[in-house]
Amino acid sequence: MELLDAIRERRTVRSFRPDPVPEETVMAIFEAGTWAPSHGNKQPWEFVLIGPATRAGLAERFREILEAGLLRSPELPEARKQAARAFAVDFGGAPLLFAVVCPPATTELDRYDFPLGAAAALQNLTLAAWEKQLGSIWLSIGSNPLVRELLGVGPDSTIAGIVAMGVPENVPPPQPRVPVAEKLRRLP
Numbered sequence: 359m360e361l362l363d364a365i366r367e368r369r370t371v372r373s374f375r376p377d378p379v380p381e382e383t384v385m386a387i388f389e390a391g392t393w394a395p396s397h398g399n400k401q402p403w404e405f406v407l408i409g410p411a412t413r414a415g416l417a418e419r420f421r422e423i424l425e426a427g428l429l430r431s432p433e434l435p436e437a438r439k440q441a442a443r444a445f446a447v448d449f450g451g452a453p454l455l456f457a458v459v460c461p462p463a464t465t466e467l468d469r470y471d472f473p474l475g476a477a478a479a480l481q482n483l484t485l486a487a488w489e490k491q492l493g494s495i496w497l498s499i500g501s502n503p504l505v506r507e508l509l510g511v512g513p514d515s516t517i518a519g520i521v522a523m524g525v526p527e528n529v530p531p532p533q534p535r536v537p538v539a540e541k542l543r544r545l546p
């Protein structure tokens with residue numbers, strides 16, 4: 359697959375087939391993550407595979423987070439609420455669940471740069487997975503203190519994202535993008 363095609367065609371996937379992801383594929387995907395750039399090549403990322411016991415607790419927290427937040431929104435259409443609830447039952451049935459965690463930063467610069475490096479690794483690995491016909495979703499629930507506790511992430515570390523991954527059951531249509539010209543600013 360061409361890189362630009364993978365970048366354009368990757369979609370956030372919210373329902374998965376149960377087929378397990380082979381260990382060597384998992385490792386190849388994480389390895390692609392490690393080729394991300396990082397300030398001073400500090401490689402500020404850790405990949406934390408989430409096993410069944412932790413996953414069950416996490417799914418429970420996820421549902422609580424949804425109920426307390428997104429699902430309370432009166433503007434959100436009922437169909438979207440139902441889809442979110444269905445996904446939250448068990449992360450869309452994804453066979454693979456992991457977190458990308460940034461280690462503690464000790465300088466101002468590292469506090470700024472570490473999450474950026476980890477996000478670059480995360481994006482790398484979602485593209486590598488797409489190239490292998492695996493879909494994924496990048497979840498923000500890592501900002502929740504109870505989720506951090508559940509994953510054993512200390513106060514000085516950051517969860518860049520929690521990722522559910524597997525063979526897509528359904529690939530949604532692309533979300534619209536703002537034309538690049540509207541995102542471009544030129545300085546004199």
Ligand SMILES: Cc1cc2nc3c(=O)[nH]c(=O)nc-3n(C[C@H](O)[C@H](O)[C@H](O)COP(=O)(O)O)c2cc1C
Nearest residue numbers: 368369370371495496497498499519530531532533
């Ligand atoms: C930092 C980050 C956090 C995200 N968090 C969530 C999330 O918590 N729940 C969710 O359903 N999607 C989440 N997404 C996925 C976005 O909703 C998705 O990327 C966006 O709608 C564009 O769709 P696409 O990825 O298919 O192009 C997140 C994406 C990023 C980069």
